[in-house]
Amino acid sequence: MSDQAMRDAWFPVGLLSGLTRAGTASMLMGEDITVGLDDTGAPSVDCGGRKLPTVERFGHLWTSLGAPEKDLFTIPEADHPERTLVDVGVVRVKCSPLRAVENFLDIAHFPFVHTDILGEEDHPEVNNYKVEVRKDEDEVWATKVEFYQPQAAASAGGGIITEYMYRVPAPTCSVLYKTCPPRPGEWDVICLFVQPLTEELCDVWPWMALFDDTSTITDLIHFQQLIFLQDRSILENQIPKKLPLDPALETPTRADLTSVAYRRWLKRHDYTYGAQLVAE
Amino acid sequence: MTTTPLSNRRRRLTIQGNLASPSFLPWVERHSARLGLFCENLQAEETQVSFEVEGQEELIDALEVGCLLGPIDVWVESVEQHPAPSAS
Incomplete structure (x- = not known):
């Protein structure tokens, strides 16, 4: 079995209230990510130079390593x-x-x-x-x-x-x-x-x-x-x-x-x- | 203090789903044995497996719940439990 189904799911990666331009190093399913704000001040998640999709909901920033088919619940x-x-x-x-x-x-x-x-x-x-x-x-x-x-x-x-x-x-x-x-x-x-x-x-x-x-x-x-x-x-x-x-x-x-x-x-x-x- | 004696039941379990894996019947027998139950009169097809067990109600229930999850290479759609025809 592969991990693709999980890679396509949404996961929380930080509090919206805690995001900074400097970013915070974190991990998602074994991959290094950086969670923070981009140059425009928008929430951003970077994974090895790849910008991951994001959703802001329930006070948290959510992201996915793959391509979620569904919106976050x-x-x-x-x-x-x-x-x-x-x-x-x-x-x-x-x-x-x-x-x-x-x-x-x-x-x-x-x-x-x-x-x-x-x-x-x-x-x-x-x-x-x-x-x-x-x-x-x-x-x-x-x-x-x-x-x-x-x-x-x-x-x-x-x-x-x-x-x-x-x-x-x-x-x-x-x-x-x-x-x-x-x-x-x-x-x-x-x-x-x-x-x-x-x-x-x-x-x-x-x-x-x-x-x-x-x-x-x-x-x-x-x-x-x-x-x-x-x-x-x-x-x-x-x-x-x-x-x-x-x-x-x-x-x-x-x-x-x-x-x-x-x-x-x-x-x-x-x-x-x-x-x-x-x-x- | 008095205790209620645990009574034995004889039940037929019928499992339906995608059960074609050769590992499934040995898994059922192992899981039954782990609960102290012994499978008898086992009948197996690719989409249905049924067998009789005798033992305490709670253990037969635990077998039913365990079979609902099953081993990783089968998909169990449902498990039904009925009095076994040979029940006394």
């Missing part, structure tokens, strides 16, 4: 003018970029990794939920995911049953829609945008679009960074390092159906950069 809910948009920053993680997304989709780890925040060891149950690949959008969706959380968000006053929807619109991106404590009926939007530096190293750019009138931006960033730093120690110690697409190496169960749907979707599209194809 959208998040209509994030356009609501009363939402607070939060650029969380970047966390470097020594793991496969696909592992980072798969971990984000795994609700069953909350009580054990995010104890007393996103889950409690006394409430580890994951009720049945619905997983599908939506054919029109060609995206993985998990809906009707319900889970007890003692501190679901920075704005939550106490424990609540949180409802989640997960969406995978691109091979290294996941969007989480989550019960919004201060505004019932609306969803908080929490995104994980992952830049594949190599097959076993990635930069993770979380981004949020929230209804929260009380927390400061610093509070919101600290809450999300706390959660992700708890994940990092798990991610960096997973074996194998790459995400196995053959279930012989890890035995998925019904609670892992979102992960299985994600892996099937990756396999279907040859999105295999960062994946382990055969059990060894």
Whole structure:
């Protein structure tokens, strides 16, 4: 299998607010790139003298090593003018970029990794939920995911049953829609945008679009960074390092159906950069 | 404290998809064995494989979920689970 399908995908490479004319050295799928502003002040990504295509969206600059057939996905809910948009920053993680997304989709780890925040060891149950690949959008969706959380968000006053929807619109991106404590009926939007530096190293750019009138931006960033730093120690110690697409190496169960749907979707599209194809 | 004994089930799994790879049937048997299950009455065509297994419900479910992903050289479209005809 080749990496062409992944090369034709869009990836985040930096915060728009952090771009400079001097540029920043980075990597994308093993290739050196420079991310910055060109002579006109427009965002620019250079790869060995080749100017890569760019998109500015969700507070980030996105690029591709190939020729994307589709525009970068959208998040209509994030356009609501009363939402607070939060650029969380970047966390470097020594793991496969696909592992980072798969971990984000795994609700069953909350009580054990995010104890007393996103889950409690006394409430580890994951009720049945619905997983599908939506054919029109060609995206993985998990809906009707319900889970007890003692501190679901920075704005939550106490424990609540949180409802989640997960969406995978691109091979290294996941969007989480989550019960919004201060505004019932609306969803908080929490995104994980992952830049594949190599097959076993990635930069993770979380981004949020929230209804929260009380927390400061610093509070919101600290809450999300706390959660992700708890994940990092798990991610960096997973074996194998790459995400196995053959279930012989890890035995998925019904609670892992979102992960299985994600892996099937990756396999279907040859999105295999960062994946382990055969059990060894 | 009382515990509910785990009960065994006998089920027939029917897998559909592009299953022509010669590696698939050995993979099914290996994956079943890894879960402590034994495949019987296996019937195989290029687009459908079915077999019976007996064991704990949760392990048969795990086999179904594993088969849904399958090895890299096959594409599994669906896996269905039914009571095996020989179930008592």
